[in-house]
Amino acid sequence: MADNPVKATQRSPHLVYRHNRVTRLTHWTNAIALMILFMSGLQIFNAHPNLYWGNTSEPKKAFLSISAAQDGDDVRGYVELYGRQIDTTGFLGVQQGVLGPSARAFPSWLTVPGYYSLAAARRWHFFFGWLFALNGTLYVIYNLAVGHMRKFFLTFSDAKKVPAMVAYYLHLRKTSPQEGEYNPLQKMAYTSVFVLLTPLVLLSGMAMSPQLDVAFNWLPAAFGGRQSARAFHFILAFGFLSFAFGHVFMVLTQGFFNNMRSMISGWYKEEVPTVIEPPVKAPPTETVIAEESKISQEYTESQIQTPHSAAPAAKIQTTPPPTAVDAALSTPEKKAEKNEEPKS
Amino acid sequence: MKNLNPKLSRRKLLLGTLQGTGLLLLSGCEKIFDGLSRNDKVQSLLELAEHGSRRAQRLLAGRDKLAQEFSAKDISPKFRSNGNPPPITMDYAADAKNQWTKWRLEVSGLVKQPASFSLTELKSMPSRTQITRHDCVEGWSVIGKWKGVRLEEIMNKVQPAAEAKYIVLRCMDTDSDGTNYFESIDLIDAVHLQTILAYELNDQPLPVDNGAPLRLRVETQLGYKHAKYIRALEFVASLDKIGRGKGGYWEDQGYEWYAGI
Numbered sequence: 213m214a215d216n217p218v219k220a221t222q223r224s225p226h227l228v229y230r231h232n233r234v235t236r237l238t239h240w241t242n243a244i245a246l247m248i249l250f251m252s253g254l255q256i257f258n259a260h261p262n263l264y265w266g267n268t269s270e271p272k273k274a275f276l277s278i279s280a281a282q283d284g285d286d287v288r289g290y291v292e293l294y295g296r297q298i299d300t301t302g303f304l305g306v307q308q309g310v311l312g313p314s315a316r317a318f319p320s321w322l323t324v325p326g327y328y329s330l331a332a333a334r335r336w337h338f339f340f341g342w343l344f345a346l347n348g349t350l351y352v353i354y355n356l357a358v359g360h361m362r363k364f365f366l367t368f369s370d371a372k373k374v375p376a377m378v379a380y381y382l383h384l385r386k387t388s389p390q391e392g393e394y395n396p397l398q399k400m401a402y403t404s405v406f407v408l409l410t411p412l413v414l415l416s417g418m419a420m421s422p423q424l425d426v427a428f429n430w431l432p433a434a435f436g437g438r439q440s441a442r443a444f445h446f447i448l449a450f451g452f453l454s455f456a457f458g459h460v461f462m463v464l465t466q467g468f469f470n471n472m473r474s475m476i477s478g479w480y481k482e483e484v485p486t487v488i489e490p491p492v493k494a495p496p497t498e499t500v501i502a503e504e505s506k507i508s509q510e511y512t513e514s515q516i517q518t519p520h521s522a523a524p525a526a527k528i529q530t531t532p533p534p535t536a537v538d539a540a541l542s543t544p545e546k547k548a549e550k551n552e553e554p555k556s
Numbered sequence: 557m558k559n560l561n562p563k564l565s566r567r568k569l570l571l572g573t574l575q576g577t578g579l580l581l582l583s584g585c586e587k588i589f590d591g592l593s594r595n596d597k598v599q600s601l602l603e604l605a606e607h608g609s610r611r612a613q614r615l616l617a618g619r620d621k622l623a624q625e626f627s628a629k630d631i632s633p634k635f636r637s638n639g640n641p642p643p644i645t646m647d648y649a650a651d652a653k654n655q656w657t658k659w660r661l662e663v664s665g666l667v668k669q670p671a672s673f674s675l676t677e678l679k680s681m682p683s684r685t686q687i688t689r690h691d692c693v694e695g696w697s698v699i700g701k702w703k704g705v706r707l708e709e710i711m712n713k714v715q716p717a718a719e720a721k722y723i724v725l726r727c728m729d730t731d732s733d734g735t736n737y738f739e740s741i742d743l744i745d746a747v748h749l750q751t752i753l754a755y756e757l758n759d760q761p762l763p764v765d766n767g768a769p770l771r772l773r774v775e776t777q778l779g780y781k782h783a784k785y786i787r788a789l790e791f792v793a794s795l796d797k798i799g800r801g802k803g804g805y806w807e808d809q810g811y812e813w814y815a816g817i
Binding site: 259423427433 | 569585589592593603604621623632633634691694776777811812
């Protein structure tokens with residue numbers, strides 16, 4: 213069984229089982245759902261490409277509008293934000309088609325479906341809205357049950373380390389402040405997605421539903437009115453988009469193949485030599501100590517490129533050269549951590 | 557090395573996956589989703605969400621909860637109209653001039669006592685006034701003050717048969733092809749306290765643009781359910797033989813019958 217971490221670790225000591233089946237399944241379901249939700253959402257927005265604050269959409273009170281206007285023989289696209297007009301011809305507002313230019317807020321290559329159909333876009337949106345919510349629920353319940361959630365929940369002390377982590381990524385700091393599986397920046401990103409973005413995007417979406425507004429009169433009011441809820445829903449969608457960009461950027465720059473492999477097959481390549489049977493029998497001799505410190509020295513250097521696993525290295529660097537006892541002590545801890553996760 | 561081959565194939569698999577993903581995202585994406593959007597099987601799968609939404613939302617809303625009612629200061633300066641232009645027949649225009657003296661609301665189908673009502677008769681029945689928000693499927697909202705007769709009052713007069721499940725609303729307006737507008741709601745929404753046949757908007761007789769002489773207000777659903785220019789109500793057990801079988805003008809063109817979201 214590939215899903216048994218202990219056996220597999222023995223099979224190849226350099227690979228660690230990082231993402232179990234539930235994580236991988238929910239991750240990719242989520243990725244597809246978010247992409248379709250975003251693109252079908254833009255199509256729905258195209259039906260009325262204006263945003264307002266409040267309950268109603270009084271003409272000329274939109275704070276954001278995407279429109280097309282005739283300019284001589286030309287049709288130009290404009291985005292207007294709080295009265296400031298930006299010419300966006302070629303991208304937003306107008307699109308060149310077979311029959312000439314046509315008014316279209318977001319271009320067809322950004323929407324699902326590409327052709328104009330509010331009805332079809334709504335079908336995609338609501339199906340994947342349900343999928344997104346159910347998939348997220350499965351993820352949260354599972355990870356609460358196995359105790360994984362707390363590993364990436366941002367605490368106050370994590371929050372204080374965020375600047376240090378940014379400095380580390382910008383090569384302004386040599387050591388990563390990471391402790392545990394997730395670094396402070398990851399924790400901040402994931403926590404804000406779980407605590408802010410996801411609940412708010414779901415609630416603002418539901419606040420647009422007349423029937424749910426009957427069920428919960430306070431729901432649109434909580435956002436400042438139905439049109440405000442619509443505006444929040446739109447803005448939050450771009451919050452997800454920026455998270456996705458940041459996420460993909462990190463994957464691309466922090467070991468693309470390794471990260472992709474770990475999210476597809478579960479296996480992540482750690483540069484750490486995994487000691488399966490820790491040598492605890494005899495007191496260490498001088499040569500063993502020398503060897504051990506040499507290994508950890510290599511380990512430290514190689515880890516600078518892969519910040520995720522750099523935490524133990526950082527710990528080692530600040531302490532005197534580790535002994536075999538240190539190695540023996542740290543290994544079961546690592547093992548225990550690994551054993552906790554994959555139980556699919 | 558023993559591990560070399562598995563690693564290579566894994567790399568190939570990864571590269572293949574990435575290439576596939578890239579192609580899907582960049583060039584094929586639009587075509588794929590367009591194809592899927594026109595595929596009946598995919599569409600019926602996506603329709604599952606509509607049934608899920610209807611069941612879940614109705615469970616949460618129950619039967620007695622009301623849509624938010626606003627105060628007079630919230631009323632929008634202009635109640636936007638949408639959809640087909642008003643009916644253009646001579647009869648409609650002449651009747652509009654004569655304060656709808658010829659117009660009658662015909663009620664038929666699976667009812668014990670088919671009946672028809674003049675506008676005066678409807679206005680003499682107990683009325684309900686409500687200031688509510690109107691949400692269009694396109695995304696915009698307006699607030700207006702409506703006065704009309706509760707649909708349940710009509711039901712009490714005509715006595716629907718036990719097998720009646722839906723009310724089909726027949727309208728006088730047509731699209732550019734001459735197809736008449738029609739809509740349908742089920743009896744759950746029909747007996748909702750705020751479901752009315754409205755003959756007044758903002759203390760004025762219902763304007764032609766907003767559906768004169770009579771339109772539906774069903775506050776649990778989106779604007780396209782609120783049929784305008786009503787001429788008849790028909791109680792039916794099934795929507796299969798109405799129009800193209802989806803229960804409404806827009807439903808026949810792919811919009812959901814359940815428009816509570």
